[in-house]
Amino acid sequence: MTPAALTGGFADAPLQSAQAFRSILQAMARPGTIHDLTGALPPPPLSVAAGVALLTLADPSTPVHLAGATDTPAVRGWLAFHLGAPLVGAEEADFALGTWADLQPVSRFRIGQPDYPDRSATLIVAVDHLEPEGVRLCGPGIRGAAQLSLPGIPALQANAAMFPLGFDCLFTCGTRIAALPRSTRLEVL
């Protein structure tokens, strides 16, 4: 473990995680809205927002999958020190990190069981561009309709079609975050 692995966590975990959770809750409860998520400095290629989301939600009881270029010794070391989360394959993960391309095929991730739809993965997807534009969203949490710049629309539509099964997504870009729960329906304009 490198000394870098020991830095970049929350300075005041109870307060920072509370504030971070409220942003993530707002993002998940209002798909299409974009929120700031700061307070930690994870090693690249993890974004600040992805690092904060992990610190807020993951711990030794949640297996994490590092996809593609995310799986570096620095990221592994940082996760081991700050989260203690076990690293696993895509099929067993509670949380998975990577770019949309890294995470393919997303059909590998847990979508819950018909009697326990909550036992599903949350994908923390790194995107280069996160704006309230593009595909049209509607469903719970959205008054009328919203828009969000999203990758992989056919796969996300297929995911929504499985409701109440499906994975849920957090999209991170630098210090910003938006979310897409499985309940959101997507329409290409």
Place this chain on the structure above:
Amino acid sequence: MYVAVKGGERAIDNAHAWLAEERRGDLAVAELTLGQIREQLRLSVNRVMAEGSLYDPDLAALAIKQARGDLIEAIFLIRAYRTTLPRLGGSWPVDTAEMAIDRRISATFKDLPGGQILGPTFDYTHRLLDFRLAADGEAPVPAATATPSPDAVPHVMGLLDRDGLIEPAPVTDGTPRDLTRAPLELPADRALRLQAITRADEGFLLSLAYSTQRGYGRTHAFVGELRIGTVAVEVDIPELGFSVAIGEVELTECETVNQFTGSATQPPQFTRGYGLVFGQSERKAIAMSLVDRALRWQELGEDFVGAPAQDEEFVLSHCDNVQATGFLEHIKLPHYVDFQAELELLRRLRHDTQRMASQQNAEAAE
């Protein structure tokens, strides 16, 4: 002019102050020390540790004092305290075969290796009030002492097991689910059931076990062995690379030998019931092993006869006295909003019925 009742905050503060005063009682009587409770009300301390799921006699004594001797309230205090404690790690399973024995009896064999050790038991006392204790008591006659045998005392069940007369209980390496860290999921496996009933309410478990003896899911239990004593608790220290003993706990273990199963292809064998409880908690350990055995009907290919003690969902959902007492007593809280809704509904239904009745009367009169 009506003014709505206010001052909930002051009422609560006053109630708490009065409670503290009542707890202390007559100031002319010396205050109880935790040491007195721990040493002289040890069976209460044991029950609070067992159902509170926290082995700490001093904290249990404090809880009993604070709860004015209400053991369910004391158990609740302990549970609420333990839930905030960080989980630093898990111990190795304790080895009851290595127990330093205070008491060990078998009802199935007259004599056996290791012997019958009666220990400090109420069993053969005559239940006559001892007024010498009321008269500020005198120091009891010291008990006779004997040198404990350094040899481990083998389990009775092992003797039956060697001859294949009882169902095998293979050792597994699996980590059992943790009832305090994951929501109860049904159906449960045996490990989870045992976790739930070892901290279950003693009275509830006693009555369930008694009901099996009276025919509601009968399992013909014999006490194969009941042992009470202390065992070492060992944890792995990753930095050292080996495990060390961090202390010892007093446990009561009960293993029952129950009615046999068998089939055309399988020779008949006795079956097992198991109980393990913190402290000297004999009644609870025996009840636990009877209820454990009754809950195993499915894996042993028996019929579900509809007995409460066989019904896993019924037993596990209702055995916890902290849950039960909270929900039972919450009906003391105001419910006037729901009551008002019911009141209005009832008035409307009565109004409709009366109107219909008077219409019918009017029609009949025409």
Place this chain on the structure above:
Amino acid sequence: MTDTAYNFAYLDEQTKRMLRRAILKAIAVPGYQVPFASREMPMPYGWGTGGVQVTAACLCPDDRLKVIDQGADDTTNAVSIRKFFQRTAGVATTERTAEATVIQTRHRIPEAPLTEDQILVYQVPIPEPLRFLEPRETETRKMHELEEYGLMHVKLYEDIARHGHIATSYAYPVKVEGRYVMDPSPIPKFDNPKLSDCPAIQLFGAGREQRIYALPPYTQVVSLDFEDHPFVASRAQHDCDLCGADGSYLDEVIIDDLGGRMFVCSDTDFCTTRRELGHIGRLGAPMTDEVA
């Protein structure tokens, strides 16, 4: 002043993470009850432990917390829970619905419309809407999986056959986004219409039963009914005797032993605010400093 012997908002961080994960899954599947490893809290089960855990997982230091029981801020259990969070989280508290960012409630939805800046946390005793029709969790879980809600309709219809009305006046079951049947907690059915299309986030916590469920903002929530017996939210026959409001939910107060009674808003903040604005009911008096 915060009690430094405990972590912020009482719970340890690992417990809060567990709760937060459950809340997010509950948001993602509206109306579905997510199992969670409920902790023993320093108040008894059945006294709001689920709501307290959900509130503890959501609270931020800059929140302004309101706690109500039966619509009132000064009922003893509401006072007790509010004090708990003042002590363990050091958050500001308020009785004003409009000023609150987090509202924990038992048995009511405030009369004042909620906003996008608010979270409403419900205390739930029995989260399973099918529980009194089928006591077994293993069975009700299957019924939700298969959307087998016929039993609930049969029960409601039997009411109509016997009484001419659906005889459920509180904890009236709803269907969420056309999928899960949900228990809205024991709110009077008067409050049911406020569940739907609500700008605030609504979270439901059942501590003893170990379940969390949620309604994201603007979720479509429909009270179960029949074409020939549509759902009707109950409506009081009276105006509030203190503030004169004609559309609020009223408590009936017995004022003497001769059958005399009066009706007052169950939502104490709503009533106070109206009286401060000069509204006076049948038995009310103008607000003065000493009454306030």
